Amino acid sequence: MTKDNTPITRQKFMEELRRYEKGSITRRHFLGATGLGTAMAVMGGAMPGLMPGRAQAQDLGNRVALATWPNYHDTSNFDRFTDETGVFTQVNVFGSNEEMLAKLQAGGSGWDVFVPTNYAVPTYVKADLIEPLDLSKLPNFDPAAFDPRFADAGTIDGTVYAVPKNWGTTGIAFNSSRTGGVVDSWKTFFDGARDQFDGRVMVHDYQLTTIGNALVYFGHSFNSVDPAELADAEKLLVDVKPHLFAISSDYQPSMRNGDAWLTMCWTGDGKQMNADMPEIGFALGREGGEIWSDYYAIPKDAPHREAAYALINYLLDPEVNAREALAHGYPVADARTNALLPEDLLNDPILYPAAERLSPLEFGAAVTLTDPNRAELMARFKSA
Amino acid sequence: MAMTQSRARGLLLTPAALWYAGLLLFPLSVVLIFSFGERNPIGGYAPGFTLEQYANLPARFAAFRNTLTLAPLGTVAALLIAYPLAYYLAVRVSPRWKTMLLILVIVPFWTSILIRSYAWIFLLGGNGIPAMLETFGLGDIRLINTPFAVLVGIVYGYLPLMVFPIYVALEKLDKSLLEAAADLGTPPWRSFLQITLPLSMPGVLTGSMLVFILLTGEFLIPAILGGGKVFFVGNALVDLFLQSRNWAFGSAVAVALIVIMLIVVALYSRAVKRFGASRDDAGLM
Numbered sequence: 001m002t003k004d005n006t007p008i009t010r011q012k013f014m015e016e017l018r019r020y021e022k023g024s025i026t027r028r029h030f031l032g033a034t035g036l037g038t039a040m041a042v043m044g045g046a047m048p049g050l051m052p053g054r055a056q057a058q059d060l061g062n063r064v065a066l067a068t069w070p071n072y073h074d075t076s077n078f079d080r081f082t083d084e085t086g087v088f089t090q091v092n093v094f095g096s097n098e099e100m101l102a103k104l105q106a107g108g109s110g111w112d113v114f115v116p117t118n119y120a121v122p123t124y125v126k127a128d129l130i131e132p133l134d135l136s137k138l139p140n141f142d143p144a145a146f147d148p149r150f151a152d153a154g155t156i157d158g159t160v161y162a163v164p165k166n167w168g169t170t171g172i173a174f175n176s177s178r179t180g181g182v183v184d185s186w187k188t189f190f191d192g193a194r195d196q197f198d199g200r201v202m203v204h205d206y207q208l209t210t211i212g213n214a215l216v217y218f219g220h221s222f223n224s225v226d227p228a229e230l231a232d233a234e235k236l237l238v239d240v241k242p243h244l245f246a247i248s249s250d251y252q253p254s255m256r257n258g259d260a261w262l263t264m265c266w267t268g269d270g271k272q273m274n275a276d277m278p279e280i281g282f283a284l285g286r287e288g289g290e291i292w293s294d295y296y297a298i299p300k301d302a303p304h305r306e307a308a309y310a311l312i313n314y315l316l317d318p319e320v321n322a323r324e325a326l327a328h329g330y331p332v333a334d335a336r337t338n339a340l341l342p343e344d345l346l347n348d349p350i351l352y353p354a355a356e357r358l359s360p361l362e363f364g365a366a367v368t369l370t371d372p373n374r375a376e377l378m379a380r381f382k383s384a
Numbered sequence: 385m386a387m388t389q390s391r392a393r394g395l396l397l398t399p400a401a402l403w404y405a406g407l408l409l410f411p412l413s414v415v416l417i418f419s420f421g422e423r424n425p426i427g428g429y430a431p432g433f434t435l436e437q438y439a440n441l442p443a444r445f446a447a448f449r450n451t452l453t454l455a456p457l458g459t460v461a462a463l464l465i466a467y468p469l470a471y472y473l474a475v476r477v478s479p480r481w482k483t484m485l486l487i488l489v490i491v492p493f494w495t496s497i498l499i500r501s502y503a504w505i506f507l508l509g510g511n512g513i514p515a516m517l518e519t520f521g522l523g524d525i526r527l528i529n530t531p532f533a534v535l536v537g538i539v540y541g542y543l544p545l546m547v548f549p550i551y552v553a554l555e556k557l558d559k560s561l562l563e564a565a566a567d568l569g570t571p572p573w574r575s576f577l578q579i580t581l582p583l584s585m586p587g588v589l590t591g592s593m594l595v596f597i598l599l600t601g602e603f604l605i606p607a608i609l610g611g612g613k614v615f616f617v618g619n620a621l622v623d624l625f626l627q628s629r630n631w632a633f634g635s636a637v638a639v640a641l642i643v644i645m646l647i648v649v650a651l652y653s654r655a656v657k658r659f660g661a662s663r664d665d666a667g668l669m
Contacts, residue, residue: 020514102626103429127426199526204631207627246529246611259510259528333430375628382623383447383615 021268023291060087064307065113067092067100069294069340070250071269073164074327081314087307095249096206102298104129108193110171110300112308118153118293119208119364125156129296132159137309140316144361149332150293153363162295163312166330167181168267169353169361173251177279178261184283186217189262190236196244201244202251203237204265207378208364209264209290210237210247216288223365230373237381255280271329271350284357291361293333412642418635427629444637447620450606452644454531454616455599459537459546459592465539465548466591473547473579474554486551489544497541501608504540508609518523529611537605541596546591553587554580585659586661593652600645617641 070093078089092111093204094100097120103109105127116124122132135141136343140165143151147190154162179197183189193201203210214233224230242245245260252269254260256277265273270282296312298305314320327330331351332338338346345351368374422432473485492500504511508527517525527533557580566576603618612619619636624634 096627098627098629101427102629105426106631123426136625159453205627241613244613248612253505254509255580257506257509257511306639328613372628372630374426375427375630379623379628379630381442382612383620 001199002039003158004295009083020342031234040224059208059305060305060310063088063090063111064088064304064311065090065110066311067094067103068201069094069115069266070105070274071113071252072328072330073298076313076325079321081260081311082317085204085307085310087304087310089311093322096202096208098375099205099371101129107301109299109301110115110303112297112302112304113298113311114163115294116297117364119293119366120369121153121158121162121295121297122366123369124297125161131300131302132161133163133298134309135155135160137306138163138313138316140313140318142334143335145336147333147335153293154295155226158344162297163316164316164333165294165296166268166281166325166328167291167293167333168330169284170213170264170266170292170370171270171282171284172278173255173265173273173282175255175258178258182281183262184286186213186285186287186289188349189285190217190240191215192262193240199245200259201240202246202248202254202260203240203244203265204251205247205382206247206249207374210381211369211374211377212287212364213264213285216285219287222288222290222362223368225367225371227376228372230255230377234377234381237377238384241381241384266330267321267351268328268330271348271366274350275329284353284361286360288362291363293363409553414640415635418631419639421632421635423630423632427631432632437633438640440633441636444617444620447615447617447637448640448644450531451600451602451617451641454534454538454606454614455596457601458535458542458599459596461539462542462590462595463548463588464541467550467588469543470547470550470554474551475580476555489547491608493544496668497604498608500541501537501605504533504537504609505568508536528609529613532611533609534606534614537609538602539598541568541597541605547595548592549591550587553584553590557583586656589652589656589659593649597645597646600641600648605665609624649668 033059033265064087066089068091072093073091075091078091097117100114100116101120101123104111104114104124116130121130124200141245146164150167151164154160156163171188172183172189176182178200179192179195183192212235214277215229216222217236218229218232220229220232243336244252248254251260251263251265252273255273256265265282267282270280273280275281296315298312302308315324316334318334318336318340321332321334321337322331325337325341326345329345329348329351330342418429419437420433422430422434423434424430427642441539469489471491473482478484502609505528508514510526510528512527514525514527561583561615562575565579566572570578601618606616607615607622611637620637621634621641622635624630
């Protein structure tokens with residue numbers, strides 16, 4: 001808050017006050033420009049009981065950039081974070097881990113916090129793109145509170161590089177009033193796309209899930225990089241392509257307006273659509289598919305590192321995290337957060353499918369992110 | 385004296401030279417060098433010398449085919465719609481309304497093409513125009529995520545770029561030529577074909593080239609209105625750099641696109657020259 005230290009003339013102060021009263025500047029700008037922000041922070045630091053948190057007294061800057069996934073936060077949490085710390089969260093949304101990796105590899109992404117999925121973390125570590133986390137700056141991260149299945153992937157060789165955000169599955173969202181019932185197999189998904197659901201099916205613009213579920217259709221592993229098995233998947237995808245409605249990871253609008261009847265779908269999107277339109281259901285593929293966990297991590301070249309730690313720590317606060325979960329509908333691995341969530345959400349079959357439906361699912365494997373054949377297969381499928 | 389003059393000239397040329405070197409030659413050299421390299425194992429670029437990337441170009445045949453059919457088609461469609469509009473604005477409309485109507489042509493540019501293209505998603509989606517057509521008994525018409533939707537987006541997005549060059553050419557048209565033709569008993573349609581149209585050709589050619597060159601690099605409209613199914617070379621490039629992270633192959637595709645553009649521009653300038661020559665001949669007669 002360097003600018004807070006510059007003295008301000010009486011006249012300028014009155015001008016800023018008028019602007020604030022008229023609503024042409026925000027409270028935060030007013031406090032910053034007049035130096036009252038610093039005064040409050042200093043006084044607050046001297047009297048800890050007065051302030052909501054100590055963060056305001058630290059030099060966090062005024063901005064933090066977050067790279068995350070679509071429909072994955074309660075935006076009011078960011079407003080509260082700004083109120084508490086003076087730091088504004090700038091949100092960038094992505095459709096695939098590949099895209100995030102490409103941006104970080106190119107350098108100068110400007111991100112402070114990003115949200116890699118379990119299978120991507122080892123590549124980031126190997127490429128020296130993320131920094132080991134200083135857990136003393138994340139007091140809200142309590143490893144003991146997390147289900148290790150959905151927290152382990154953030155730790156590599158005993159070093160914590162990423163802390164858990166959410167977990168979930170990749171299944172099928174179907175509009176039952178159009179599909180005439182539940183669609184819960186990749187066989188029906190891909191065969192139906194060429195038959196009764198012609199022109200109404202969407203697949204992700206994302207190699208892991210689109211290729212993975214095509215592999216599962218043949219009974220291969222979701223993570224296969226075997227050239228012969230990938231050739232099967234490519235044949236299926238290229239054959240299905242002319243019958244698809246779209247190749248996109250942003251499927252909610254088309255599902256909601258009825259243009260698409262069937263899509264590959266992440267847990268939270270399924271929950272969000274189901275909550276608003278009960279005819280849209282969510283099911284896991286019987287043959288298998290993906291189970292995943294997402295993490296918060298900090299890139300090596302993060303321009304606002306302290307603010308990044310503050311944001312992650314804030315989002316890991318169980319109360320904040322509970323508000324997030326209520327908004328996005330993804331399961332949380334944190335027992336402290338779950339203790340705050342309503343019973344019906346914790347028993348929701350979309351968020352927490354029966355154990356026997358989860359057992360055929362696979363976590364993504366690191367090799368799929370870097371395998372050149374999978375990358376090129378996806379690109380060929382899209383340009384076919 | 386001569387010495388200082390040449391030095392002054394050198395100094396004056398420096399900004400332009402730096403501009404060309406820094407913003408044209410340097411990036412183009414990087415692309416060219418990358419195109420002979422290899423893909424880094426975790427993605428990106430690895431140095432090397434191989435023609436493998438160029439040999440792999442046929443894998444993007446569909447993207448080149450889509451670009452090279454929809455870009456000319458979009459240019460022609462934009463021209464057919466823009467010409468009457470420009471003609472009306474330049475020749476027919478009263479001066480009182482002219483400025484306002486011209487501003488209306490520009491108004492769409494005040495909003496991002498991204499947002500305007502998103503608006504078309506709703507217009508072309510199932511609840512938009514197809515739903516209206518259904519009330520007329522035309523059932524099950526799909527418009528969104530088809531080449532047609534991309535074409536609509538292209539014409540809509542690029543129309544002003546076509547209208548203005550034609551408008552300028554028509555605006556400068558010497559009306560006394562038309563009066564003379566009328567005095568000599570030429571019917572209006574003939575004076576249009578023999579006077580107005582040829583004299584507006586520079587505007588037509590400029591507008592067409594402007595739209596065509598921008599269209600060959602287009603990726604946003606196909607991505608939004610094509611649903612990831614109608615794929616342009618621009619989309620292939622975005623994928624190669626941002627998804628599969630194959631910078632070497634991406635560079636080769638970019639070089640191929642540049643070569644195609646150069647050929648088209650060369651053909652264009654030859655057409656312009658020939659057209660200019662034929663007009664001189666006509667003038668002699």
